[in-house]
Amino acid sequence: MRQINKILVVGAGAMGSQIGMVAALAGYRVTVQDISADMLAAARRQLTERMDSSVAKGRRTRDDADAALARLTFTTSLEDGAADADFVIEAATEKLETKRKIFAALGRAAPAHAILATNSSTLGSSKVAEDSGRPEQVCNMHFFNPALVMKCVEVVRHDTTSQATVDTTLDLARSLGKAPVLINREVPGFVANRLMGALRDEALRLYADGIASVADIDTAAKTALGHPMGPFELMDLVGLDVSYLIRQATFEETGDPADLPHPALTELYDQGNYGRKTGKGWYSYDPQ
Ligand SMILES: NC(=O)c1ccc[n+]([C@@H]2O[C@H](COP(=O)([O-])OP(=O)(O)OC[C@H]3O[C@@H](n4cnc5c(N)ncnc54)[C@H](O)[C@@H]3O)[C@@H](O)[C@H]2O)c1
Known part of the structure; x- marks a missing residue:
């Protein structure tokens, strides 16, 4: 299994911003990408406030919070964010057409080895897998709201998701301090x-x-x-x-x-x- 150094999170909304922070806190270099510069600015502000608050409550040190924030970058360019990503977590708006376009663009822009996961709660990754041109490297990696707090991550494989993709995604979730649950087949609502x-x-x-x-x-x-x-x-x-x-x-x-x-x-x-x-x-x- 290839080592993961850099993670791209697509979408800076309620879920994407916190997933990015979770990954940065775990030591990964993270880029959060969104088509909206306003959403990116809001995500940066909210995450900084959250880190300030957790330092004030004694939950983490100032140094740890600053180091994690320094590992986070924000961009409106999917291509820039994907260029050196080992793992992508898509958390954009819950619309199939939007996600299909994102997975097609990721298929072109991300390195060949990169795994492309979707955080979708209702769309199985089989619906976007072919668009990416690398269906065996696509799965759902489903976090729960609020992602900074909730431990469960559902990893859902589709018919052609490879075992290596499943294993890497489960390992990534564990390295983020989460408790992954493997779901062997796409069913509405997962588990x-x-x-x-x-x-x-x-x-x-x-x-x-x-x-x-x-x-x-x-x-x-x-x-x-x-x-x-x-x-x-x-x-x-x-x-x-x-x-x-x-x-x-x-x-x-x-x-x-x-x-x-x-x-x-x-x-x-x-x-x-x-x-x-x-x-x-x-x-x-x-x-x-
Ligand atoms: N909200 C929840 O409780 C929850 C829980 C688990 C999973 N999810 C899933 O997470 C995903 C995001 O949900 P959310 O609640 O964070 O949504 P949200 O509306 O808060 O954020 C979505 C973000 O995606 C951005 N976006 C739209 N089109 C884009 C594109 N083409 N490229 C990049 N960014 C784009 C929007 O600008 C917005 O910032 C959905 O797939 C949803 O099913 C949501």
């Missing part, structure tokens, strides 16, 4: 989000059947199962619009009516009650 989805579906059924209240179901999840949040609280945090649209997209892919959003969720979505972001979802929130 963690499927588990969460099953819990959410059962919670919705229990509530809709009048078995228990939203608050009591959340209490049971927290006090009996040890979850940090109940399924309804989590839906409100993530956004009911996100939960609804993911479900709708899954239904469009499978055609299985069982995958449609639950009517209770659809009702809140149709009312524009998306959870914390709108002040009302399963619970009501004080705007302050």
